[in-house]
Amino acid sequence: MKKGEAIGIGLLWVLLVTAGCQIVPPGFSQTAGNIGSAFAAAETTLRYAHEGKITYAYAASSFASYQSELSGNDQTLVSAQGAPSSASMHSLLALYQEAMQVVNAPCLSAACNWQRQVASLDRASQAFLKAGNA
Amino acid sequence: MKKQWLAIALGIMTATGGFLDAGTVATSGEAGAKFGLGLIWAVLLATIAVILLVEMVGRFTAVSQKTYADAIREDFGFRFYLLPLTAEIIAESLLLAAELGGMAIALSLLTGISYHVFFPLAALFVWMMAWRGSFDLIENGPAMLGLLTLSFVAGIIALGGIPLTLLPTLWKPNFQQGTVADYFYLVAGILGATISPYLLHFYSSGAREENWSGKSLLLNRVTAIVGMSFGSLGSMALVVLGAIVLQPLNITSNTLGELGLAMAKPFGIVGSFLFALVLFTTCLGAALEITLALSYNVSQGFGWEWGEGKKPVEAARFNLALTIFLLVGVAIGLIGVDPLQLALFASTVIALFLPISLAPFLIIMNDSQYLGDKTNKRFTNIAIICILLIAFVVAIVSLPLVIITGGG
Amino acid sequence: MRDREDEIFSVRDILDSQLMSHDEIEIGRVADIEVELHDDGSLTLTHVITGPQALAGRVSWRLKAVFCWILRDRFEQRIPLSEIEQFGPTLYLHGNARDYAVGQSERWIAAHILRWIPGSGHIGK
Numbered sequence: 001m002k003k004g005e006a007i008g009i010g011l012l013w014v015l016l017v018t019a020g021c022q023i024v025p026p027g028f029s030q031t032a033g034n035i036g037s038a039f040a041a042a043e044t045t046l047r048y049a050h051e052g053k054i055t056y057a058y059a060a061s062s063f064a065s066y067q068s069e070l071s072g073n074d075q076t077l078v079s080a081q082g083a084p085s086s087a088s089m090h091s092l093l094a095l096y097q098e099a100m101q102v103v104n105a106p107c108l109s110a111a112c113n114w115q116r117q118v119a120s121l122d123r124a125s126q127a128f129l130k131a132g133n134a
Numbered sequence: 135m136k137k138q139w140l141a142i143a144l145g146i147m148t149a150t151g152g153f154l155d156a157g158t159v160a161t162s163g164e165a166g167a168k169f170g171l172g173l174i175w176a177v178l179l180a181t182i183a184v185i186l187l188v189e190m191v192g193r194f195t196a197v198s199q200k201t202y203a204d205a206i207r208e209d210f211g212f213r214f215y216l217l218p219l220t221a222e223i224i225a226e227s228l229l230l231a232a233e234l235g236g237m238a239i240a241l242s243l244l245t246g247i248s249y250h251v252f253f254p255l256a257a258l259f260v261w262m263m264a265w266r267g268s269f270d271l272i273e274n275g276p277a278m279l280g281l282l283t284l285s286f287v288a289g290i291i292a293l294g295g296i297p298l299t300l301l302p303t304l305w306k307p308n309f310q311q312g313t314v315a316d317y318f319y320l321v322a323g324i325l326g327a328t329i330s331p332y333l334l335h336f337y338s339s340g341a342r343e344e345n346w347s348g349k350s351l352l353l354n355r356v357t358a359i360v361g362m363s364f365g366s367l368g369s370m371a372l373v374v375l376g377a378i379v380l381q382p383l384n385i386t387s388n389t390l391g392e393l394g395l396a397m398a399k400p401f402g403i404v405g406s407f408l409f410a411l412v413l414f415t416t417c418l419g420a421a422l423e424i425t426l427a428l429s430y431n432v433s434q435g436f437g438w439e440w441g442e443g444k445k446p447v448e449a450a451r452f453n454l455a456l457t458i459f460l461l462v463g464v465a466i467g468l469i470g471v472d473p474l475q476l477a478l479f480a481s482t483v484i485a486l487f488l489p490i491s492l493a494p495f496l497i498i499m500n501d502s503q504y505l506g507d508k509t510n511k512r513f514t515n516i517a518i519i520c521i522l523l524i525a526f527v528v529a530i531v532s533l534p535l536v537i538i539t540g541g542g
Numbered sequence: 543m544r545d546r547e548d549e550i551f552s553v554r555d556i557l558d559s560q561l562m563s564h565d566e567i568e569i570g571r572v573a574d575i576e577v578e579l580h581d582d583g584s585l586t587l588t589h590v591i592t593g594p595q596a597l598a599g600r601v602s603w604r605l606k607a608v609f610c611w612i613l614r615d616r617f618e619q620r621i622p623l624s625e626i627e628q629f630g631p632t633l634y635l636h637g638n639a640r641d642y643a644v645g646q647s648e649r650w651i652a653a654h655i656l657r658w659i660p661g662s663g664h665i666g667k
Contacts, residue, residue: 058394065390212558450655
């Protein structure tokens with residue numbers, strides 16, 4: 001029994017350590033891809049809200065989630081492994097800022113230019129997805 | 135005759151509530167969005183495993199009148215018993231926090247109010263049901279609403295069914311949205327989210343709460359097969375919805391609300407409402423099952439009075455334990471990790487710990503001292519060992535892969 | 543030889559068994575046993591022991607020392623074999639739950655912690 005227990009406890013430690021190692025910062029491709037997907041989700045959410053497919057409440061709650069998912073990701077992007085040249089990074093960050101303005105303050109009432117916000121999110125999403133797949 | 139049917143129907147609905155939870159919703163949605171139908175095999179494998187395991191533990195308890203935790207302590211001794219107990223407390227506390235988070239997010243999607251407000255309220259609601267609710271209420275309340283998962287299947291039909299172009303992804307997943315590391319991480323997550331030890335402790339203790347005996351073996355078998363298959367259907371429906379709606383839009387379902395968009399496409403506001411309601415119900419069912427399973431485990435292992443049929447003062451340590459576990463869940467949730475990411479992480483940890491949690495079970499199931507002539511057939515033993523090995527190997531492999539490729 | 547096998551068998555059987563009182567209340571599990579060594583070298587089981595110190599001892603003797611120092615035998619109990627009415631996976635005891643000190647934490651928790659929570663079923667005195 002003692003030998004079996006020792007193996008069991010050793011296993012438990014190994015597993016705890018490897019599970020803990022999951023908390024590791026992701027590389028550039030992965031981050032860019034995630035950002036692109038998040039903006040795509042935000043775009044679809046905003047569009048659906050104005051097409052009457054979801055309630056404004058649902059959209060508001062979703063945007064709160066996107067905000068916490070996305071905020072701070074520009075820092076992660078800049079410091080990530082495998083980041084591209086400063087020129088492409090610069091344009092990506094500019095699109096990020098523009099799209100984040102929408103995510104932080106989405107237009108969720110009938111009287112606003114939501115189409116412009118959707119376009120903004122779309123541009124950012126496409127650019128980041130492309131960068132992630134490059 | 136009618137009463138028998140009612141018992142079976144209720145048992146089936148319970149199994150449904152246990153199968154789908156924040157973990158399975160999260161993994162299914164992401165699996166479909168990232169890899170098309172490429173992870174359906176993992177869902178099927180997990181379903182077979184859980185049907186076998188649930189039937190086994192039900193059979194064990196019905197024949198021996200002992201619960202799973204009783205058997206571990208009595209057969210392996212106190213010291214060994216602490217190993218699976220520790221593994222399960224760690225992994226399932228994380229998952230509990232994710233389930234409470236799932237309930238909170240569902241309420242948030244319905245009302246637009248921030249989910250942080252609903253989080254402690256969700257915990258309080260779960261606590262009230264566990265504290266004073268009868269076992270019947272706990273079984274049937276969430277389970278009846280679980281029937282709503284059929285709406286996911288309706289959604290697929292309304293969207294025109296599965297397009298033929300998608301079928302090849304069943305054996306050749308497309309990797310445009312996700313990496314190989316992601317793929318194996320999700321396999322581990324799917325296996326861990328579905329084959330959870332808490333389900334065994336809950337089902338085993340439930341069999342005692344319902345006074346199952348040697349006569350209940352057929353009921354047990356039917357409940358296990360039909361109930362788990364029903365839950366599996368819901369899980370696969372989510373994979374398909376993710377593949378049909380989200381993948382073309384480049385959405386990878388990193389938040390729970392995104393998956394609801396897949397229901398909003400065919401059914402509009404009603405669709406999103408249904409999704410939020412199903413999310414709430416399955417997370418509520420799971421939160422109750424996890425809390426109770428942990429308390430059952432500890433109480434039975436230490437030999438205390440336990441049971442939902444008793445007033446709290448009649449099973450004081452049991453009820454104190456469940457209160458403490460809920461508080462731990464709330465504390466973890468307050469750290470602020472997103473519920474979906476927490477659910478994925480917890481499910482992978484569960485997959486890693488599966489050999490520790492389930493190896494004793496395999497041994498017990500072959501012990502004729504408890505089971506007489508109702509021990510496992512050789513085929514069943516081999517099937518379970520294979521599935522455990524797969525879960526473990528995948529989990530071990532996916533973590534270093536994630537680190538090397540810098541994924542997350 | 544046969545006696546020795548019987549004893550070894552019964553130790554494995556009795557250790558970790560559920561203890562149930564006459565009024566059908568589960569009060570705990572056997573954490574340890576006490577034996578008496580006779581002149582002819584045979585051993586007889588005399589008591590079953592329950593309590594956190596004995597449990598700690600099952601994990602490691604160092605842990606037991608720590609528990610002894612903190613708890614000072616307050617929760618340990620030695621139950622003589624004569625109290626056991628029926629043997630098996632569950633050991634049925636002669637007396638009612640209140641007759642045994644083991645499980646006193648259960649009553650304490652019910653009386654001092656749970657009573658303040660509504661719906662506990664506590665009947666005030």
